[in-house]
Amino acid sequence: MTTSRKKNAKPTHSKPTHSKLSGTVPSAAPRSSSKARAHAPVDSESSSFDPWILWVTFRRCWPWAVPAGMVLAGVAAMFVLQGFVPRYEATHLLVANDEYVVFDNVMKYSKDLARTETALILNPIVLVPALADPSLHDVPSLSNPATAEAHLRSNLTIKSGGDPKSLEIRYEDTDPEVAKNVCNAVAKSYLRQRDSFDAARVTNIEEWLEPEIQQWEQRVEERQARVQTLSEQTLGFAPGKAIEKAENESNLALLTQLRSEIGDLKIELSLFDAGLYDGGNLAASPVLAAAPMVVPEAVVKRGKPSESEIASHLEADPRVAELVQKVNRYRASVLDMEVNDMVRVNRDYYKELNKNLASAESELQSERREARDRTIEKLERFAEDEYERQKVAAKRTSEWQQEQFAAQAKELAQQSSKIQSEVSAAEKASRERQRFAIVSRLEILQAQYNEESERLEKFGGTTAQLQFAQDELAVASGVLKKLRDRVAAIKTERRQDGAVRTLAEATAPKSPIETVPYKKLAMASSVAFMVPFLIGLIFEYRVQRVTDASSFTRSGDMVPIMGEVARLPSGSRSQKGRRVFEESIDTLRANLFLSMDTSNVRSIAVVSGMSGEGKSSVSSQLALSIAKATGETVLLVDGDLRCPDQHEIFGLEMGDGFAGVLSGKTTLIEAVDTSLGALIHVLPAGRLTASPHRLMSPSGMKDFVDHALSHYSYVVMDTAPVLSAGETLAVASAVDASLICVMRDVSRIDNVTRTTRRLEAAGASIAGTVFSGVSARQYSYRYGDYHYALGDVPFGDSSSELSESSVS
Incomplete structure (x- = not known):
């Protein structure tokens, strides 16, 4: 008998094999594996919450949990009904005031009141004055100063009135009269604060516009004086008058005529000195002696850069153009905040923009001074190069004319030597007088030509400066006109009834919000009904029953x-x-x-x-x-x-x-x-x-x-x-x-x-x-x-x- 037991005894080692008849992996644990299993780590999932336990709890607990839950749900519903007090809600309807007298979009109004005004209505600057209203002194729910504001805010609701331009202020209370009084008090406090903000905003705009208008008036006066000065320098043209094109053309024609007459007189003097001129006729009359023929040297003047040229090159400087764009951007941002009334909303940002604008303008002025020096130096180099080129050209022209006059003088001298012996003393004196007359007339015409040339040169240099000054005057006058128009529009459209007005005041509600608290009943009954199941869940979770094979195998022991x-x-x-x-x-x-x-x-x-x-x-x-x-x-x-x-x-x-x-x-x-x-x-x-x-x-x-x-x-x-x-x-x-x-x-x-x-x-x-x-x-x-x-x-x-x- 003992032999058969030993024969059938199990081996001391184990090797798990898969069953041929089932998907389960059968592996009998021998005695030698007990220590290993005892010290095996427990899977973390075994200690986690398994959702299957909910179904197990319901399956095991429903026979006693359902009746107990129904009893508790009924008790909870009874307590909710006993403690229920009807609440009433009053509504005050407000609307955005978008009316205007003449100028539209001058006085801004909100296009979405519920979004923009909720924060202001719930702010203490509105709620605290509302609580001070005499009609709310006897309200029981607001009698405690320490909790009055919190209670008011908890029962106050701000909603859209069905359209973005309308807004509803709602208040709940157990007393319909209290709900009406509180709702109207909050609305009135808000309207007062809203009107105060709007008035302060308009006043700030007017105060800001006044010094700007004075500053631009001063700029207009300065630019008018500059225009007048430049006009007076333009050879007698009155300020504000345009220079006629015909007059310019007549001046150029006079200058051409004088230059032609001077040339004729020079030729006549040369012929006279050669003895070939006789009262305007060419003859072989003898002369006392051949006067030397001198070719007048060409006059070349060094050019100077005009203010218009300097200004044109200055504005074309890359660094100056970049700074001008930067200044314009800051000015546009500042003007946009002022026009859109964003100064009071974000005054720090507005001050920062003005600070940046001043810094950019200072940087622009400094850069313009440096660029002006560079521009003048560059233009002077160009003028010097042009002057040297004109000198070379004038010298070559003078040498050629000298050669021509020398050839003519040589020929005239040969002819004059033949008849010089025949000229009497009387004829010599007469010719001297004629020559003096020709020279005198030539000097008069030359002086008139030089004067007209200087006048035209001066006139051409100051015309561009005058035009630039007139443009600056027009810009300054335009800005000044816009500022004055803005002030006039604000004074015209300044509302007397505010940007928001009451459309319908709150009245005492006749019916409560709900006659039976269905939501509270459902919630309380549901919670009470689930209490027995929760107790069963806690019990099952502590008991840790085996619910399925997979959760059982996850346990390490x-x-x-x-x-x-x-x-x-x-x-x-x-x-x-x-x-x-x-x-x-x-x-x-x-x-x-x-x-x-x-x-x-x-x-x-x-x-x-x-x-x-x-x-x-x-x-x-x-x-x-x-x-x-x-x-x-x-x-x-x-x-x-x-x-x-x-x-x-x-x-x-x-x-x-x-x-x-x-x-x-x-x-x-x-x-x-x-x-x-x-x-x-x-x-x-x-x-x-x-x-x-x-x-x-x-x-x-x-x-x-x-x-x-x-x-x-x-x-x-x-x-x-x-x-x-x-x-x-x-x-x-x-x-x-x-x-x-x-x-x-x-x-x-x-x-x-x-x-x-x-x-x-x-x-x-x-x-x-x-x-x-x-x-x-x-x-x-x-x-x-x-x-x-x-x-x-x-x-x-x-x-x-x-x-x-x-x-x-």
């Missing part, structure tokens, strides 16, 4: 699942449920015997930590499944001496049973019930006559198992709960393998952990965990429903199946 067992249906109505249950037991048996660690197991103990975890159903059906699969006789032992139930499952007599065998009152062969057939024999628990601990000692249990295996191929033992009955440890240590039963939604994780550790400490070989209580639908969904047919034989109870097996 748990033995891997050998198989899942469907729930055993009650009665015989659900044939599919019974078939799925039997199929799950067959899968468990296949996993057990096809695993390398448990393939040689002959004695099996089905244990659990607490009662009600399905060990009796699993043990009885597992014994039937082993008997049908192997064709060998299986002994099913009811080892739960405290609360036996195997005899009730199979409908057998109790007899002396297992207790009688252990006490020596009867033998195993006499105590076994063989009425179920040749494949399954049942040993009931029997009547307990002594303490189970004394009857089920470790040595006695080993002897019993060895004796039973000598008569039967397999022994399956149903046991008492491990945590409640310590004698089960003796049974588990005596058999080849133990299966721990875990019931879905019943077993607790801590109980399963303690059960596993006790079995390991007792030296039991744990093959795995059986997760029972899975619904037939869930089991079929997870593993499929691939049933088989047995002809016309229906699936009946266990006894009928056993009789059929016995016959076979």
Whole structure:
């Protein structure tokens, strides 16, 4: 007997294998792995909240939580109704004032009152004066100065009046008259503050425009004086008169005529000196002597850059142009804030813009001074180069004219030498007088030509300066006109009734906001109804029941699942449920015997930590499944001496049973019930006559198992709960393998952990965990429903199946 036990003993090492009949990975944990499992880290997910517990809580608690929740919901609704006080809401309607007299868009108004004015209405500068209204002194809710403002703000609502230009001020209170008075007081305080802001804004604009107007008036006067000065310098032209084109043309014609006459006189003087001129006729009259012919030297003047040229080149300087654009941008930003009335909203930014504008203007003036020096130096270099070029050209012209006059003088001298001897003294005196007349006339014309030339040169230099000064005067006059027009428009459009006006004052509401507080009732009832479920949730969370196989396997101290067992249906109505249950037991048996660690197991103990975890159903059906699969006789032992139930499952007599065998009152062969057939024999628990601990000692249990295996191929033992009955440890240590039963939604994780550790400490070989209580639908969904047919034989109870097996 001892030899057979050692032969069938399990190896000391384990190698997990996959079952051929189930998707579960069966791996029986040998004794050598207990320390490793005991020190294995617990998965972090096991301590986290599993949403599945909500459904478990509802499923387990609804029979008592629903009635309790309905009672609590009714009590909560009663308290809400008793404490309900009707509230009334008054409304004051305001509208933006967009009317104007002549000038549109001068006095700005808000196009979205609810967005722009809400902050002002809820500000203490409006609420505090409103609380000081005499009509609110007797309001109970506002009697406490410390909480009056907060209470007022909490019951005050600002909404759009249906259109962006309208606004509604609403106030709630239990007294309709109080709601009306408070609403109107807040609206009046807001309108006063709004009018005060608008008046201050207009006054600030006028105060700012006044010095600007004075400054531009001074600029206009300065530029008018400059225009007058430049006009007076333009050869007598009165200020403001345009220089006629015809007059310019006549001056140029006079200058041409004078230049022509001077040339003729020079030729006449040359002919006279040559003795070829006689009263305007060319003749061979003798002369006293040939006067030397002198070619007048060409006069070249050094040009100077005019103010117009300097100004033109100055504005074209890249750095000056960049600074001008910068100054214009700052001026545009400042003017835009002033026109859009943004100065009072963001005065710091306005001051910063003015500061930047002043800095840019100062930088521009400094850059213009430096650029002016560079421009003058550049223009003077250009004038010097032009002067040198004109000098060279004039010198070449003078040399050519000198050569021409020298040739003519030589020819005239030759002719004059022939007739010089014939000229008398009287003729010589007459010619001297004629020559003096010609020279005098030539000097007069030359002086007139020089004067006209200087006048035209002066006139051309000051015309551009005059035009530039007139342009500056026009710009200054335009700015001054716009400033004066702005002041006139503001004074004309200055409103007397403000930018916002009342369209409809608040009246005392006749009906409350709600006659029954449906929302509060629903909320209070819902919360009260959920209180029992919350208590159940807390309890279930603390208990930590096993809800499904996946959450069970995530726990670090748990033995891997050998198989899942469907729930055993009650009665015989659900044939599919019974078939799925039997199929799950067959899968468990296949996993057990096809695993390398448990393939040689002959004695099996089905244990659990607490009662009600399905060990009796699993043990009885597992014994039937082993008997049908192997064709060998299986002994099913009811080892739960405290609360036996195997005899009730199979409908057998109790007899002396297992207790009688252990006490020596009867033998195993006499105590076994063989009425179920040749494949399954049942040993009931029997009547307990002594303490189970004394009857089920470790040595006695080993002897019993060895004796039973000598008569039967397999022994399956149903046991008492491990945590409640310590004698089960003796049974588990005596058999080849133990299966721990875990019931879905019943077993607790801590109980399963303690059960596993006790079995390991007792030296039991744990093959795995059986997760029972899975619904037939869930089991079929997870593993499929691939049933088989047995002809016309229906699936009946266990006894009928056993009789059929016995016959076979």
